[in-house]
Amino acid sequence: MDRAAAASLDLVIPIYNEERVLPVLLERLDEVFAPEVLAANRISRVRYRFVDDGSRDHSAAIIAGHTGHPGRVVLYRLSRNFGHPNAVSVGLDHATGDTVAVLDADLQDPPELVLEMLARWREGVDVVFAQRRKRKEGAVKRAGYWAFYRLVSLLSDLDIPLDSGDFCLMDRRVVDAMRSLPERLRFPRILRSWVGFEQAGIEYDRPPHR
Numbered sequence: 001m002d003r004a005a006a007a008s009l010d011l012v013i014p015i016y017n018e019e020r021v022l023p024v025l026l027e028r029l030d031e032v033f034a035p036e037v038l039a040a041n042r043i044s045r046v047r048y049r050f051v052d053d054g055s056r057d058h059s060a061a062i063i064a065g066h067t068g069h070p071g072r073v074v075l076y077r078l079s080r081n082f083g084h085p086n087a088v089s090v091g092l093d094h095a096t097g098d099t100v101a102v103l104d105a106d107l108q109d110p111p112e113l114v115l116e117m118l119a120r121w122r123e124g125v126d127v128v129f130a131q132r133r134k135r136k137e138g139a140v141k142r143a144g145y146w147a148f149y150r151l152v153s154l155l156s157d158l159d160i161p162l163d164s165g166d167f168c169l170m171d172r173r174v175v176d177a178m179r180s181l182p183e184r185l186r187f188p189r190i191l192r193s194w195v196g197f198e199q200a201g202i203e204y205d206r207p208p209h210r
Ligand code: UDP
Pocket: 013, 014, 015, 016, 017, 018, 053, 081, 082, 083, 084, 087, 103, 104, 105, 106, 108, 209
């Protein structure tokens, strides 16, 4: 497609017991993607595709009851807790936008960065992923990430940047390519590296979760 033209945007947001942060997140999304911002960024429409990964709290009710900009919120509810990668996969299966972003619900992935990612997409980048300037997690978690990515890169020859997670914006073609793979157990951030296309990171400081 012509990337200078108006483009639609899907936000895939997995949630598991996020009732505390969801009101803040919804308000922030409505602010960051206010109608005038959509116009200024040539976004034809935006959808918040929440995937409720078997929450046991009021997360689903809060989303269903949100009265912000009309027609934006879509809620998928999984029958139990399947884990973050599976929840993201479900969102990607339903996303129809020209561009699709993936972000966490707990505001560790600042929504305003999606606009910056979209600008890079307009320049021709197909996968714009967020790179943490410094991981704030503890040493044990960092070591876990390191070991996991080392294993993946040993097994697959894939070089996945250590300091990136799921937070990204992808072109429609990338999502279609990921969905066309036969994997049943899918790790979106790994498949995203696997499928190729033009990929680039943008740096950010990951805030602590809310
Ligand atoms: N999440 C999910 N299913 C789970 C665990 C987490 O959908 O089983 C969601 C969670 O609500 C959040 C995102 O996935 O939006 C990232 O989770 P978390 O903040 O716990 O991960 P971390 O920041 O530690 O990487």
